[in-house]
Amino acid sequence: MLRLTDLQLPLDHPDAAIQAAILHRLGISEKELIRYTIFKRSSDARKKSAISFIYTLDLELGNEAEVMQRFKNDRHVAPTPDTSYHFVTQAPARLASRPVVIGFGPCGIFAALILAQMGFRPIVLERGKVVRERTKDTWGLWRKRELQPESNVQFGEGGAGTFSDGKLYSQVKDPRHYSRKVLHEFVKADAPPEILYINKPHIGTFRLVKMVELMRATIEELGGEFRFESKVEQLDLEDGKVCGVTLANGEHLASDHVVLAIGHSARDTFQMLYDSGVYMEAKPFSIGFRIEHPQSLIDRARFGPNAGNTLLGAADYKLVHHCTNGRAVYSFCMCPGGTVVAATSEPNRVVTNGMSQYSRNERNANSGIVVGITPADFPGNHPLAGVEFQRQWESRAFELGGGTYDAPGQLVGDFLANRPSTELGEVQPSYKPGVHLCNLDTALPDYAITAIREALPAFEKQIKGFSMRDAVLTGVETRTSSPVRIKRKDDDLQSINTVGLYPAGEGAGYAGGIMSAAIDGIRVAEAVALSMTGGSGQAKAG
Template sequence: MIRINQLKLSPIHSEDDMRKAIKHSLKLSDELEFEYKIVKRSIDARHKPEILYVYAVNVKIKNQSLENKTIKKVYNNNVMLTTENKYTFPCTQISDNQENTLRPIIIGFGPAGMFCALFLARCGLKPIVVERGQCVEKRLKAVNEFWNTNELNINSNVQFGEGGAGTFSDGKLNTMIKDPSGRIAKVLETFVEAGADSSILYNNKPHIGTDVLCDIVRNIRKEIISLGGEVRFNTCLEGIDAPNNEVKSIHVKDTSEQNLKTEKIDCDTVVMAIGHSARDTFAMIHEIGIEMVSKSFAVGLRIEHPQAFINYNTYGDATYKNLPVADYKVTYQAKTGRGVYSFCMCPGGYVVNASSEKEMLAINGMSYSRRDSKNANSALIVTVTPQDFDGIGPLAGIEFQRKLERAAYKEGKGSVPVQLVSDFIDNRISTKLGQVTPCIKGSYEFANIRNILPEYISQTIIEGLDNFGNLIKGYNMEDAVLSGIESRTSSPVRIIRNDLGESSIKGLFPCGEGAGYAGGITSAAIDGIKTAEKIAQKYIK
């Protein structure tokens, strides 16, 4: 198979244009038959208004014996022989003598827990999933009710429920991790099998969108159940029995009933895929002695600009009708010694009230599949380390988050606090909007966000805004809208695990973003697959 990199075509190219470009790159005669597969597609907008799609494609010539000769003939560094790396799960099916083993328990049904459960189910281990929130159908209603009324369901919200926090995001699937095993491709293929558009297999920055992602996670749940797995919603982990540092059972509570009944489940394998906001669960496992440490993360604000402004910055006067809405990435090292950077940028998106605890307020960004909101939003965040936290110990970062979220709730009077950039810089409350009207899911209130943040973070963001205005002219426009607080960028803790994937308690497998081993949907899903591999190798001989 031949790989062609840097194959450039107009955004309005046809299938015939693609085949002609491949023939030209490989110097193929018209009669030579071939097939191709797009591996990656990105956009080159450096010479706007001329915009180009840049492809990497794999090409199979029907007469494969000609491929070596073709490579030598074209003598091009962007043309090379390649092989397709297909992921294979190490175990295919449980053996008959394993049917009576205790079923593995998955705590949490976000991307990590979902993919761990799916791959264990596919090899016959019939996992039991415990999820404190609701199924996605009911969760959607609970979240929309919260946005409309400010009445928070602490167990089913933007953070908790089927699909995890990623369900109410942009559904971004790009990741910075390197994984030669093929797991990244396997995650994307699994999403396509569950209903995602096949373009996520090759787009440089693939995304699904909250609306489509809801259908996808439901379809994955149905496959798990069809393979003998079980998914228990409205079920919260309350305790773990681990005599001699070995898991023997767990205790769970039904969060949907008034009597809050508790159930004991015998088990010897528990996957802790609890997500980055399961603060009560972090406290519980810390209390029973599971080894964990506080870690760095980032906090800051969200900024909204007109999407048309971001599009013009990227594409200029280009008139192609099928270009995707534009995104951006900015980063800056401030004089404070801290970095400030954009994070989870949502083109055509919404800022969402993503709170999960009473009288605390956190926000996130979200886009639907069409990305057709009038605003672009992105987090502007600053890294904080354990040295910045008031306390010590593994849970100090959580208390740092809570302090900021309480302040945000108070400053916004229970609603999302918003402020114009100019007023943030001048340290005064905003009183009216300019050309940017916030696109926010949930109520919002004019406030002085400087009252929420430590001053070193505010000053770092102010300096960053000034620099970003040089990178994207007008980025620091006076009436761009800021909102806060963006505090759930990643987990504030890491649960220590060994080479077998287990914590300091045998049989307990920390997994995914909440455990401190992932950041985003795809990397969390990959960590779920890795954990499933270790469990399968443990129980299937």
């Protein structure tokens, strides 16, 4: 097959226009084109009055050799690369032991799935509940201010990604096309087939719930075993090697291959690992607020007269500003047509995050507006200092919000003028349980407040209306990524000082988002499989 790239068509083109454009571009007849598939479709909105789609297409031709010869010097025509997934090994008929996967978020899902598909029958331990029960508990906080510390936005089947926009794109290097494996497995689990080719695929929370259940069922059919509400209390070690884990109920599970796929909020597990001597270090992350605008404002700024076109959907944005105080402020986890959600996992703290459904048809757009920080900003010189730094500002947000899990909020105009907000304007905040208006001046460190105040007017230059008076800031956003990195070796992906422990995904500091976490889960599963079968050299860190 041949791959044809950068084929440009008008936004409102009919389906037949794709085939016509292929025939014209290659100078072939209709009978010579056996079939085509869309590999990727993106939009070009640089000229708002004439937005277009850009296609990458895979073609099966009757005269492939002749076409390749004619276009041998054309970089837009080339053989279609092999993006299919190839297993690195298969489990032996008899397993000496079974691998354990701790955590069933995106990383744990794909680590367990790949291990199961290779025949290793993993045991999956998840501290939270199955996804539907977990969803009820999460709504309990949003509607009734009732927090379940082991079953919430952060903990439970599906991980933190379940309550998000469900974005399925990443900027990680992917030379072995793991992302295609991820997308194909999601489609098998009832995700919309279009995620295979649209430029920025997403799924949304309601669809993710069903998909997670179907993927769990697949792993079980392949011999995997699940233990929900099974918190790991202790990593069992002998001479610096993993020999198993001990659960909160006292049960011991023996295993010499443990995948650590915990999320970025597993603070008590970080502490347990540190106390056990597992090497880790503090790492940078970001803190800030959620900002909400009318989605229609973002659509107009991005798409001009094409705003509201159903083919384009709700517009997103990506912004960054380098401040005079040396800080960088950027948009994070932008959720078009979404809501701001309560995302704490600890009592008497407030944390925000963003979420969208597949339709992205809510009134507001929201995004984190966050400031990069480094371990030099944390008090003390401890690997877990970033955790305490997060807790400090989450507790302050709880206090500013009135101590009821309401989030502190402020209108952008008042924030820029450093005066308390007393009433809402055009934008109605979506955060549940509710928003308590106040002055956010003390909700973050002074340098972060200063940086955000400088950045918002700078973002106005890119998106007209971004610093509108009635836009709402809601605090605080602290869980942008893990505050620690549990270091692993580059070759076999094991902990640098604990044999048999495989730190993976977002909690270990090696991913950020659904796709990168899933990819890391595949890499680590391959490393475990190769170790268990005596293989080597094919599961490298990306």
